[in-house]
Amino acid sequence: MSAPVSSKLTPKQEQKLKEFKIRVKDILVKPEHDDHYCIRWLIARNFDVNKTELMIRNSMESRKKMGLDTIITDFKVPEVMEKYYPGGIVGEDNDGNPVMIDNIGKIDAKGLLRSVKSKDITLSKMQEMEHICQELFPAMSKKYGKHIYGLTYIMDLEGLGTKHLWKPGLDMFNLENTLLQDNYPECLKVIYIVRAPKIFPVIYSLVEPFLDDKMRKKIHVLGQNFQSTLLKTIPAESLPVHWGGTMTDPKTGDPTCPSLINPGGSVPEKYYNQEPPVPEDKRLRVEIVKKKFDLTFEVIKKDSIIRYVFKTEEGDIGMTAYLQTKSMTMVKELERYNSHLVYEDGSLDCPQVGTYILRFDNSHSWMKNKTLHYFAEVIEPDALLDELSTDL
Secondary structure, eight states: OOSOGGGGSOHHHHHHHHHHHHHTTTTOOSTTOSHHHHHHHHHHTTTOHHHHHHHHHHHHHHHHHHTGGGHHHHOOOOHHHHHHSOBEEEEEOTTSOEEEEEOGGGOOHHHHHHHSOHHHHHHHHHHHHHHIIIIIHHHHHHHHTSOOOOEEEEEEOTTOOGGGGOHHHHHHHHHHHHHHHHHSTTOEEEEEEESOOTTHHHHHHHHGGGSOHHHHHTEEEOOTTHHHHHHHHSOGGGSBGGGTSSBOOTTTOOTTOTTTSBOOOOOOGGGOOSOOOOOOGGGOEEEEESSEEEEEEEEOSTTEEEEEEEEEESSOEEEEEEEESSSEEEEEEEEEEOTTTSOEEEEEEEOSOEEEEEEEEOGGGTTSOEEEEEEEEEEOOOTTHHHHBSOO
């Protein structure tokens, strides 16, 4: 095995390690709870023993509640998750760390949440992490005679679009990130983001608040020539052709390796068994619409997006949008929505700064008022993205 972990610590860090092990000796009861294990938690909290103890004790409690110690054998992943949740592990990087490719742009969050409960999605992802931590990392450590605990993680955003601004789907994604950070410290070696579309800075602004500083510093957003960057740390034979390597699917020869990397895609309606989740009603404002009702937004950053969700009582309603400069320019044609039957959610691109107006139009049935429940907000591109970019 590799050199003792204590040889890589400063004297002050060694003292922190000793103190931490004494403080939590009542819960360090398994063979895998060695110095490597303890140091991962300390790194996650910058060797602050008080914060690290709180973190690991909270995690142990969460593990009991979720049954993580036995989740590999006790939990059955729903069929729809096995078939339509994208991503998979393909090979090893130059240091022997497993390489995971997550084609998250292909996820159909609304379809998944119409098919299974969010709890089942969370447990499926936690089972995946337990398999990696309980089985894959130990196997790789034994294979190479050194401690391995970290994924080289490639997030492919091809296909990411405004549909991914859907709040329940983003909430699910952010919950998974939070659980990952709180229960599997330092399990990600590096995060490469590839094929990021124009909308990515806006979506990142909704994800970034849920990332701790250490996670954010691992992120590298790659540009058009991302393949050359990946090949600096990943052997070509461990990287599928679609991402710049030489690997093809062992079963079909497909350059995207679908037998290893679930391609995701739209969930067929045959799996639907529930309505998609909606925002809590307490977050929605209420307005009685006689003929027209305008929501006005001052957009101060180009390429912002206005995200909205609404429902109505007493029948359908129309909606259009305008950009107000010296005159009113229509930027979204009038469309009627059956929002009395199902929540409507969507977004409006704002390629330039200015005053944008969302207009709810009830003129087609002006003799019958409509009760409108709505929520709308401007989402600006995240300025932090510039700090993360390496080749954008």
